[in-house]
Amino acid sequence: MATHPAVRHISRCSIRAECVADESNQPLHFNPWDLSMLNTYYIQKGLLFSKPPQTNGLSIITIIDHLKDSLSRTLVHFLPLTGHLVTHKQDNPPSYSIFLDYKNTPGVDFVHAVADVTISDVFAPIDVPPIVRSFFLLDKAIGHDGHTLPLLAVQVTELLDGIFIACSFNHVIGDGTSYWHFFNAWAEICRMGKGKHDHISRPPVLRRWFLDGQDPIINLPFSHHDEFIDRYQPPVVLRERFFHFSPQSIARLKAKANAEYNTSTISSFQALSALVWRSLTRARHHLPSHKKTSCKLATNNRSRLNPPLSLEYFGNCIQAVNASATVGELLNHGIGWAAWLLHEAVNGHSDIEVREGLELWMKSPYIYQVGNFFDPCSSVMMGSSPRFDMYGCDFGWGMAEAVRSGSANKFDGKVSSYPGREGEGSVDLEVTLPAETMSALESDPEFMDAVSPSQYHVSCSSFPAKIK
Structure with a gap:
């Protein structure tokens, strides 16, 4: 979907974890609940805040820099969001498996944008206005696209009187519970201030759960991703x-x-x-x-x-x-x-x-x-x-x-x-x-x-x- 003309991207960068744990040397294997989401669109949720008072040097640039820094420290705890998907295929014996790898990771996309609208412009219409869609990155991306696209993309949009923080989160990596767990942890680290990434109130459990005795390397019954990808689009405007x-x-x-x-x-x-x-x-x-x-x-x-x-x-x-x-x-x-x-x-x-x-x-x-x-x-x-x-x-x-x-x-x-x-x-x-x-x-x-x-x-x- 095209960007709304009222939304302008000011800057873009990649954010990586401030430090990387030893588990990044090993791939992460997905369970059935994860793999079922390969054709599901990214989770796109965001929060709209009133603009903080720009006093004591708290300019929008200071806010953006602090969000970037705190995101980097949050990713230390949520390392899977920094990886990318990899498919392993072989013909003899036939095998098709998808896992998460941390090598040559693209990092997390971070965009600072500006929109010439107010909070009331978002609230006042009866229907959600189309501009809200332009507050999010990776539109129309599905889980399988995590082979080439970041698994997490953040856009911080400065409104005339507010700030909208939007995350596009690959659904193969986690569900809504995981999404809001990450979002809350990021907010917590942002509140704590610089240099305090070692402790968060709810450290995530990253190890995937499998049925007892199940091989974590799941062989999918496919030879090409075209066999299971169907990018559904509603037939009418909603x-x-x-x-x-x-x-x-x-x-x-x-x-x-x-x-x-x-x-x-x-x-x-x-x-x-x-x-x-x-x-x-x-x-x-x-x-x-x-x-x-x-x-x-x-x-x-x-x-x-x-x-x-x-x-x-x-x-x-x-x-x-x-x-x-x-x-x-x-x-x-x-x-x-x-x-x-x-x-x-x-x-x-x-x-x-x-x-x-x-x-x-x-x-x-x-x-x-x-x-x-x-x-x-x-x-x-x-x-x-x-x-x-x-x-x-x-x-x-x-x-x-x-x-x-x-x-x-x-x-x-x-x-x-x-x-x-x-x-x-x-x-x-x-x-x-x-x-x-x-x-x-x-x-x-x-x-x-x-x-x-x-x-x-x-x-x-x-x-x-x-x-x-």
């Missing part, structure tokens, strides 16, 4: 919009879902996801009642394994759990019925299920492709998580104003969930839909009655009023 849900609104949804199904075990997020699933299905007027629809939830496997993996495990450790029903079934029942389907799907995702899934993958390896994994016309994919500590990323300037994402991994029915800025269980949902479907969602009484006014400092008067 709208992207944020919806805010206050703690009180979330509590009401949870109470309603549990009361309808006469239970107390449906979680807040399951109730919210059920609302989204039913509302998006209703907004897709063209769906016949017998059509199958599903709601997938990205689920962290770290705590589901027995024994559990450390929360600091740095890599991919996620799977999608799935609930499905016909359109008629979903819409003829209430939110409690849909939430219970999701509850059962999550509750059934145990250590046994996780290990059986990995064993099946080893027998028949596959790489995720949107077209094969998800029906973008009739289903919902709930990604990211309101549990990620996004607003804890304090670089020394205070809490971010908002989180935003790039164009990666966007398709009809993709919903990314983030914590609300005020905390206390609030949630922001980033919804991606075709224009007609989005308009129908904005006119859906049940959905809009649960949506709360935005807590951001920009006036919410530009947002459509709730329908009572």
Whole structure:
């Protein structure tokens, strides 16, 4: 995607780890969860900050230099982000394996950019404005591109009254938990000041986890990457919009879902996801009642394994759990019925299920492709998580104003969930839909009655009023 004309790149450089540990002499082998992401777009998330007061010599150049220095010291702890992918192939016996190598590494791309826009220009439009996509590097890059592209690229964009810090993070290297672990560590080191890279509060666990007895060198059933790469692009232009849900609104949804199904075990997020699933299905007027629809939830496997993996495990450790029903079934029942389907799907995702899934993958390896994994016309994919500590990323300037994402991994029915800025269980949902479907969602009484006014400092008067 072309850079927005209002965004100008001022400088570009490569950042390397300040010092390199001994483990860089050995390649890092990927497990099935990592390799499944070879066709997945880079994770693109970023934080928008009010510009720090430029006093006591704290100029923007000083800020940029400090971000570069602290990034170099952070990479000491997150060394896989400095490597590159390598494919090893041989014909006799046939072998095709992909691993991470640290030799001749390209480093991490770092770009300082300037945009002649304000924080209000980012917030005020109903839809996420196109300029936000130009705050991110490596647009349209997928995991396999890490053979030739950096595994991490950072763009720091200076707005007229703010700073946007955006990372494009190769999904083969890690999942959302790993992404925000890195982002928080970088912010922590930036706050600590120069020369204090030896200690961070949450050192990552870099050693990859494998099933007991599994050979870490996985032979993939391919002879060329064209056999598993499919760069999916939505067939129509999509709208992207944020919806805010206050703690009180979330509590009401949870109470309603549990009361309808006469239970107390449906979680807040399951109730919210059920609302989204039913509302998006209703907004897709063209769906016949017998059509199958599903709601997938990205689920962290770290705590589901027995024994559990450390929360600091740095890599991919996620799977999608799935609930499905016909359109008629979903819409003829209430939110409690849909939430219970999701509850059962999550509750059934145990250590046994996780290990059986990995064993099946080893027998028949596959790489995720949107077209094969998800029906973008009739289903919902709930990604990211309101549990990620996004607003804890304090670089020394205070809490971010908002989180935003790039164009990666966007398709009809993709919903990314983030914590609300005020905390206390609030949630922001980033919804991606075709224009007609989005308009129908904005006119859906049940959905809009649960949506709360935005807590951001920009006036919410530009947002459509709730329908009572």
